[in-house]
Amino acid sequence: MQKPGAGKDACMLLDYNSLLLAVGFSAACLSLTLFGTWMAARSDKFLLTWAVSVLVVVVEVFAYDAYIARPGTALGVLTLALLLLGFSVMLGAAYQFRTRRSPLPLIALGAGTSYALALPPMALGYDGLGFMLENALAALLLFGTAYEYWRGRAEAPVHLIGVALLYSLTAASFVLCAAVLAWDGKLVLGHAPSNWAEDLSLVIVIASMTGIGALSLALNQGRHARHHQREAQTDALTGLxxxxxxxxxxxxxxxxxxxxxxxxxxxxxxxxxxxxxxxxxxxxxxxxxxxxxxxxxxxxxxxxxxxxxxxxxxxxxxxxxxxxxxxxxxxxxxxxxxxxxxxxxxxxxxxxxxxxxxxxxxxxxxxxxxxxxxxxxxxxxxxxxxxxxxxx
CATH class of the missing domain: 3.30.70.270 (Reverse transcriptase/Diguanylate cyclase domain)
Structure with missing residues (x-):
């Protein structure tokens, strides 16, 4: 998701900054939709957790847009922290969806581990290494999210396998970004990463976000329908x-x-x-x-x-x-x-x-x-x- 808009060919239909802001606005709409859906069914707490995760990513998008214009250590640390926190909360939401348990321990583990690895290099001025680690850790968190949905696929195989594949595709795009940065071998950049992998990752993020949002909302509606059917067929006192x-x-x-x-x-x-x-x-x-x-x-x-x-x-x-x-x-x-x-x-x-x-x-x-x-x-x-x- 890290890519500067400066220096891009003017003949492109949309520069990176425009696409980045488009991700931010569409993610904000998705977050509001999730929050509204949760308001209608407070028992589905994973929707609130997921809405919060998307909202954190929205804040990261606009913080990163500011970083593109004015690179700096403090702003760089903030953008890394926000993205890794957002993906950690997203992993927690997937775990909460599958198990109906509190996501807080998993969120703390994901954010704490990724912060310990990615933030120190960025804070010390090794922004190239920081972005490399950020992409690798973001990929791990997204693969973990995909795995949680995959484990719960028996509930709704088509929807959950689709969600797992889209999260995996997004994770793979972050792996690609980390690999390109590693190949360049620059520990200090002085600006946001700029390469073809970042462009491809952004396109994949936009497409995956749309697909994941649609599939997840349809999945939640199906869960509600099954819940009402179970209620209609279950004796309230005994559970038989x-x-x-x-x-x-x-x-x-x-x-x-x-x-x-x-x-x-x-x-x-x-x-x-x-x-x-x-x-x-x-x-x-x-x-x-x-x-x-x-x-x-x-x-x-x-x-x-x-x-x-x-x-x-x-x-x-x-x-x-x-x-x-x-x-x-x-x-x-x-x-x-x-x-x-x-x-x-x-x-x-x-x-x-x-x-x-x-x-x-x-x-x-x-x-x-x-x-x-x-x-x-x-x-x-x-x-x-x-x-x-x-x-x-």
Whole structure:
């Protein structure tokens, strides 16, 4: 991003200074857009971090424009510090996007390390070495940013791979700038670097900034859409799937003879609410959801159907395995103690299960058969598991 405008051919459609200022203004617009997007969704804190990083780069652009006109040690140190800080914050934003953790430790590490390496030579008057190190360190920070997005590519492969590639391309342009300066071998320049690599880097920065901005905003919109979809399909109290989500997963496909549906119902739950209060009842439901979802296989699913009723769908299983799984849940829940304001509480659960058929049975019918087995288990004394085939 460091390139003087003086001495450029007048026949060029745009000199370097004009392009540099164009980067500054477009980056400022991107920063405002990111900040506005964050204001609309305060939970996406990475947008604020990213907006700050772009804003720091904007300040660096205009500081560097001043350095081009009047080279000086203090202004040179300031421009290096701003660019490296901006890219360190950008790396932190990528990490925050992927992990939802605080970016501050990574920002401090990136800025602190790059400052320790690049600023002393510039402060001592070795501006050529300072710019060389700045470009190399900027490339490392950008490659790190690309790697963070690459690691999170499973969330939205097309968008995140595109963002990672554009950050990598930008990083490569800084590597090129550092290599050209190293090839010249001048430790002292007395002015901003001036070579073809700087021109190419600026063009790449302009193009990449546009692409990264568009892809990242589209990525954030997609994340919001997925978040709303998850909310619509998740039971707010227990965090399990809700009835609608369970039917979306299994309601349309026929249930085979190797798929079991298990229905659970907490015993005496109304009495728990009446005696211990609804807060205690909610805690009981959360504890059971925890027990129910423990040790699930990847192809299995569990949901809260409503009230104190839950369901489990076991794929590729046998009757004895399905019964053992339901029995494990029953026994584990019976052994748990739920702490309430009025004292400890022990609860039990009843369950019934049914299988599909070799020619395929509707999910509704299998669920209804499991319900019948559940009611038979309730009539038989509760705190037990019953197979539909033995419920009659």
């Amino acid at each position: 799937l809700n009835r609608r989500a369970l039917f979306d997963l299994h309601g349309k496909a026929p249930v085979s003879a190797f798929t079991a549906v298990v229905v659970f119902d907490l015993d005496g739950f109304k009495a728990i609410n009446d005696q211990f209060g609804h807060a205690a009842g909610d805690e009981v439901l959360k504890v059971f959801a925890e027990v129910l979802s423990a040790d699930l296989r990847p192809n299995d699913s569990v949901a809260r159907m409503g009230g104190e009723e839950f369901a489990m769908v076991l794929r590729r299983t046998l009757p004895e395995t399905a019964e053992a799984t339901a029995e494990r849940v029953r026994a584990a829940f019976a052994a748990r103690t739920v702490e309430t304001e009025t004292g400890p509480l022990r609860c039990t659960v009843s369950a019934g299960f049914a299988f599909g058929s070799s020619d395929g049975m509707s999910f509704d019918k299998v669920l209804s058969a499991a319900d019948k087995a559940l009611y038979a288990a309730k009539r038989g004394g509760r705190n037990r598991v019953l197979d539909f085939r033995r419920a009659g």
